[in-house]
Structure formats: C-alpha cells, structure tokens
Amino acid sequence: GENVEQHPSTLSVQEGDSAVIKCTYSDSASNYFPWYKQELGKRPQLIIDIRSNVGEKKDQRIAVTLNKTAKHFSLHITETQPEDSAVYFCAASTGTASKLTFGTGTRLQVTL
Amino acid sequence: SAVISQKPSRDICQRGTSLTIQCQVDSQVTMMFWYRQQPGQSLTLIATANQGSEATYESGFVIDKFPISRPNLTFSTLTVSNMSPEDSSIYLCSASEGVATEAFFGQGTRLTVV
Numbered sequence: 676g677e678n679v680e681q682h683p684s685t686l687s688v689q690e691g692d693s694a695v696i697k698c699t700y701s702d703s704a705s706n707y708f709p710w711y712k713q714e715l716g717k718r719p720q721l722i723i724d725i726r727s728n729v730g731e732k733k734d735q736r737i738a739v740t741l742n743k744t745a746k747h748f749s750l751h752i753t754e755t756q757p758e759d760s761a762v763y764f765c766a767a768s769t770g771t772a773s774k775l776t777f778g779t780g781t782r783l784q785v786t787l
Numbered sequence: 788s789a790v791i792s793q794k795p796s797r798d799i800c801q802r803g804t805s806l807t808i809q810c811q812v813d814s815q816v817t818m819m820f821w822y823r824q825q826p827g828q829s830l831t832l833i834a835t836a837n838q839g840s841e842a843t844y845e846s847g848f849v850i851d852k853f854p855i856s857r858p859n860l861t862f863s864t865l866t867v868s869n870m871s872p873e874d875s876s877i878y879l880c881s882a883s884e885g886v887a888t889e890a891f892f893g894q895g896t897r898l899t900v901v
Contacts, residue, residue, distance in 0.1 A: 676846070707887035718879065718892040719830070726887055764829060771886050773818045777830045 677702040679767050681778030688755050689786055696781045698765035699747040705767040708741060708748045709775070713762045722763075723750070755785045789814050793880050793893030800870055800900050807866045808896045810880030815860035820881040821853070824895070830879065836863040870900045 678701040688694050700708075709724035725732045725739045725748065732739050736755075741748040752759055762782050766775040790813040800806050810819065819836040834842040834855055842855035857863040867874050880893040 709889065718894050720892075721889045724889065768887065772835070773883055773886050773888070773890070774820060774832055774835055775830075775881075775890060776832070779829050 677776040679776050679778040681765050685782045687784045694752045694755055696750045698778050700767040702769055705769045707768045709766050710750050711764045757785050760785045789882050789891045791891050791893040797897040802871050802900055805868045807864050808878055810863045810893055812861045812882045816882040817885050818883045819863045821865045822879040824877045872900045875900045
C-alpha cells in the first residue's frame with residue numbers, strides 16, 4: 676500500500692519568515708495530494724490540494740509543488756503569521772478509492 | 788462543501804463494552820471513511836464505509852472489532868466492540884463527494900476506555 680513520509684516533524688519560524696514542509700510517497704499511481712491543517716482539539720481542515728496533472732498550485736500565501744518523477748511534494752507558506760501555528764498533514768490518494776494515506780505530521784510554531 | 792456532525796463528541800467507557808459513533812453528513816456524498824487518531828499522532832484509516840454493502844477494512848482492522856454500517860448516502864456508524872484501554876483514541880468520520888476531491892472531517896469522538 677501507499678506510504679507517505681513527512682519532514683520535519685517540528686518547525687519553528689519567526690513571524691514573516693517562510694516555512695517549507697516536505698513529503699514523499701511510495702505509490703507511483705497516487706494522483707491526489709491534499710494538505711490539512713489541524714489546530715489543537717479541532718478537526719483537520721483542507722488548506723490546499725494538488726492533482727497529479729499539475730506541478731504547482733498557489734493560493735495567496737500558500738503553495739504546493741509536486742514532483743511526480745521523484746514522488747515528492749512540498750507545502751510552502753510565506754509571510755507566516757502566529758495563526759499559522761498548527762499541525763500540518765500531507766496525504767496521498769490513489770485512483771478511484773479516494774482513501775487518504777497521511778504523513779506523520781509537522782508541528783509548525785510561528786514565533787513573534 | 789459538506790458539513791459533518793459526529794456524536795458523541797467524547798465518552799468514557801468501561802473495558803469490555805461497546806460504543807457506537809454516529810456520523811451524519813448534510814448532503815449526499817459518494818465516499819465515507821473512518822479514521823483513528825491517537826493524541827499527537829497522525830490519522831490512520833480504519834475502513835471505507837460502503838453504502839448498502841460491507842465496509843472495506845484496512846490492514847490491522849477487522850469487522851468483528853469495528854463493525855461499520857452505512858444505510859444511505861448521508862449516514863454511517865462505527866462501533867468499537869469489546870473495548871480495551873488500547874482503543875482509547877480519537878475517532879474521525881470523513882466524507883468526500885468524489886474521486887480526488889476534498890475530504891471533510893467530523894469533529895471527532897474522543898474515546899477513553901477505563
């Protein structure tokens with residue numbers, strides 16, 4: 676089955692700096708890669724996603740890049756703010772199953 | 788976007804008993820899933836809830852322990868059977884409207900087994 680690795684496990688940045696989280700996946704058939712943000716005690720919420728036919732997608736301060744050849748994808752957050760502090764999960768899904776395999780998570784802390 | 792209501796939000800149960808968690812979606816969805824999340828950990832898929840047929844379980848999860856129902860396109864239940872302290876976790880319902888589309892999550896059920 677699919678295996679998703681995520682790095683780093685924790686990340687501390689100063690407000691205004693950029694943050695980058697990286698994930699690799701094992702199944703070359705995976706075709707959908709969402710990123711979720713989970714605040715303490717809350718449900719995961721989608722912040723951005725990318726499909727395998729696209730190499731990059733951007734939404735304001737958030738961007739995701741996908742390298743299908745290397746089987747890795749990354750989340751980029753620019754101009755970080757304290758409210759960006761949370762745990763971020765990458766995920767991958769394959770074909771028509773739509774079930775998600777999640778990475779191990781990255782705890783992002785944005786300090787003033 | 789789909790709104791998912793899950794209940795109970797939390798429960799404390801005696802070992803050996805069973806708990807049924809309900810998941811209600813405010814619109815018809817194609818896919819429904821059940822995940823488990825240990826505090827501070829990632830999400831692990833338990834099973835895909837199939838409408839009108841048996842759920843599809845992931846490796847390490849069995850129907851006798853986690854029976855799942857999905858009688859229609861908006862509702863599903865997960866039962867945690869014969870509970871032990873190792874079953875203490877957060878259980879999350881998820882739904883998506885199609886292949887490679889956003890998956891929405893319920894608020895989770897925090898289960899403590901004593």
